[in-house]
Amino acid sequence: xxxxxxxxxxxxxxxxxxxxxxxxxxxxxxxxxxxxxxxxxxxxxxxxxxxxxxxxxxxxxxxxxxxxxxxxxxxxxxxxxxxxxxxxxxxxxxxxxxxxxxxxxxxxxxxxxxxxxxxxxxxxxxxxxxxxxx
Numbered sequence: 689x690x691x692x693x694x695x696x697x698x699x700x701x702x703x704x705x706x707x708x709x710x711x712x713x714x715x716x717x718x719x720x721x722x723x724x725x726x727x728x729x730x731x732x733x734x735x736x737x738x739x740x741x742x743x744x745x746x747x748x749x750x751x752x753x754x755x756x757x758x759x760x761x762x763x764x765x766x767x768x769x770x771x772x773x774x775x776x777x778x779x780x781x782x783x784x785x786x787x788x789x790x791x792x793x794x795x796x797x798x799x800x801x802x803x804x805x806x807x808x809x810x811x812x813x814x815x816x817x818x819x820x821x822x
Contacts (some may be wrong), residue, residue, distance in 0.1 A: 689703065689705075690703060690704045690705075691703040695715070695728050695732065695733070696714065696724055696728070697712070697714050697747060698711060698712035698714070698742065698747075698748055699711060699712055699713055699714050699715070699728070700712075701733065701734070701736075702822055704794075704795050704822060705793075705794045705795055706793070706794055707737045707738075707792065707793030707794045707795045708734065708735060708736050708737050708793070709736065709737060709738050709739070709740055709792060709793070709795070709797075709822065710733060710736050710738075710739050710740070710757070711739075711740045711741075711742070711820070712740070712741055712742055712747075712748040712749070713733075713739060713741075713750065713753045713754060713756075713757060714747060714748070714750045714753050715727060715728040715733070715750070715753040715756055715757075716728075716750065716752055716753055719746060719747050719750050719753075720746055720747055721747070730756060733757070736757070736758070736761055737761070737762075737792060737793030737794075738761055738762045738763065738764065738792040738793060739754075739757065739761055739762070739763040739764065740763075740764050740792075740797065740820050740822075741763065741764065741765045741766070741769065741773075742766075742802060742817060742818050742819065742820070743766060743802070743804060743815065743816070743817035743818065744765075744766070744769050744772065744813050744815050745805075749765070749769065749772070749773075751772075751776050754773065754776050754778070755776065755777070759776070759777040759778045759779065760779065760780065761778070761780065762780040762781075762782060762792055763778045763780065763781055763782070764782045764784055764790070764792065764797065764799075764820075765781065765782070765783055765784070765815075766783065766784065766785075766799075766815040766816045766817065766818050767783045767784065767785050767815060767816065768783065768813055768814075768815035768816075769783065769813060769815045770783040772813060784799040784818070785799065785816065786799055786800060786801045786816070786818065787799065787800070795822055796822075797820055797821070797822050798820070798821045799818045799819070799820060800818065800819040800820065800821055801818070801819070802816075802817040802818050802819045803817075804817040805817070
């Protein structure tokens with residue numbers, strides 16, 4: 689069984705072969721220009737096998753949203769972003785570059801090129817942006 693559940697912006701729960709991944713978690717009611725009527729409840733997200741982060745913009749790598757998730761989960765981030773999520777308490781941080789493949793849960797994930805600015809302005813990290821093929 690495969691299922692995608694869109695939670696807003698770039699936050700999606702991907703379910704494939706019994707593995708549940710969350711992309712770019714933004715679970716709060718408001719992050720910068722993004723607004724929703726209510727925060728995403730943890731029960732909506734459910735149990736996860738991993739987290740995929742495409743780039744370090746605040747509306748894709750939201751540290752307060754990550755704080756609502758299990759820090760023992762593996763989290764896949766672009767090269768250079770690992771220190772940021774480790775400081776947020778995540779221990780199983782995997783930094784990847786384009787064309788790197790790895791297994792998360794029971795699925796293979798390949799990082800792909802994404803043509804998008806990857807900086808965390810105004811004074812933060814500047815990392816590559818990625819897409820993921822699951």
